[in-house]
Amino acid sequence: MIANKVYTRDEMREEHIITSDYHFIDKEGEYFAKLIMRAEASKNMMRLFFQLSDGRKxxxxxxxxQSYLGFHEIDNGTNLRLIYERNGKGIALKKIEILD
Structure with a gap:
């Protein structure tokens, strides 16, 4: 069971949390999703895992x-509207709206 916290890499390994079925978004636009999990990444970065309304992960x-877009304070299971925009490095999450 996924806890409502920001996981460290070590905790993910210890709890055998597999994320290989998650993929990066490839098109800008508006998406509706549920926040599944939050995890640390490299320094000054957090990884967010979502399930989109169409079932994609x-x-x-x-x-x-970005002040982590406030995700330190958003609980797992929260329904969100996500806005992705193109920037110089690809597609990035720019805005969120909590729907719950």
Whole structure:
């Protein structure tokens, strides 16, 4: 069972949390999703795991300079509207709206 916290890499390994079925989003636009899990990544980055309303599973990074878009305070299981936009490095999460 996924706990309502930000997992470390070690905790994910210890609890055998497999994320290989999550993929990066490849098109900008608006998506509706449920937050499944949050996890640390490299320094100053957090990984977010979502299940989209159509069933797809995606992983999204957020960064310190975005203030992590507030995801330290958003509980797993929260329904969200996600806005992805193209930037110089690809597609990035720019805005969120809590729907619950």
């Amino acid at each position: 995606i992983i999204t990074p957020v960064f310190w300079w």
